[in-house]
Amino acid sequence: MSSAHSLPNTSAKKQSFDTDAILHTENLSVYYGDFLALDNVSMDFPRKQITALIGPSGCGKSTLIRCFNRLNDLIDTCRVKGKVIYRDKNLYGSKVDPVEVRRHIGMVFQKPNPFPKSIYENIAYGARINGIEDDMDELVERSLQQVGLWDEVKDKLDSNGLSLSGGQKQRLCIARAVALKPDIILMDEPASSLDPISTSTIESLIQDLKENYSIIIVTHNMQQATRVADYTAFFNAEESEKGNRYGYLVEYDKTEVIFNNPQEKMTKKYVSGRFG
Incomplete structure (x- = not known):
């Protein structure tokens, strides 16, 4: 299906940055059955930088x-x-193992989802099943140190991960992701269910993590994007010829450009709060 939105060339145009890309998409479209969900996205994701994806609900x-x-x-x-x-390979190639992809590209979800296991096993279990053979005590401590959780839980590693507070649970989930030594960490609104203090802790953690990881974060909170992201991509949604809404990329640039000097009128309307 061809694009119906008013900026057909913007989403298809590949954005290039001075920083070398860890990941890039080429004319990426997603369908659910016959319905288009995301249309023709081409973009680079810089290495060891934080890229925020913003836009209204339903924009993909x-x-x-x-x-x-x-x-x-x-x-x-x-x-x-x-x-x-990713790494010069198309992740949708016929010989690519999705399980191996998930080891290198980790995911943190909107709602914290620790395993119903001990704090220790939340880290160690995933590492074991992914074939990591490090000293497990060292791996658990190192992973929890990376997310600033070690001092809070070191005396109760046998306690159930579900017993932690909301913010601690999310940091445990991030520790579980970093234990696999990924290149990229995906975060889908990682602070949306947390209180302001926990949100601030997660945001500081995200900025610390970019020293070792490339981070892509979905957020509805534009202030959060300005606080944490080096680059920001604005997506919008439109109704297709079949009546469903689909998303497309409007503009992608350094965060200060997107929020202070956007090139597209639609971006300016969104970041100024005039719609969305």
């Missing part, structure tokens, strides 16, 4: 990041066209 932000670790494969009706290139 979560659909996009779920393409990056093949989570959309779990939806029977989902069909992906185009390419997602």
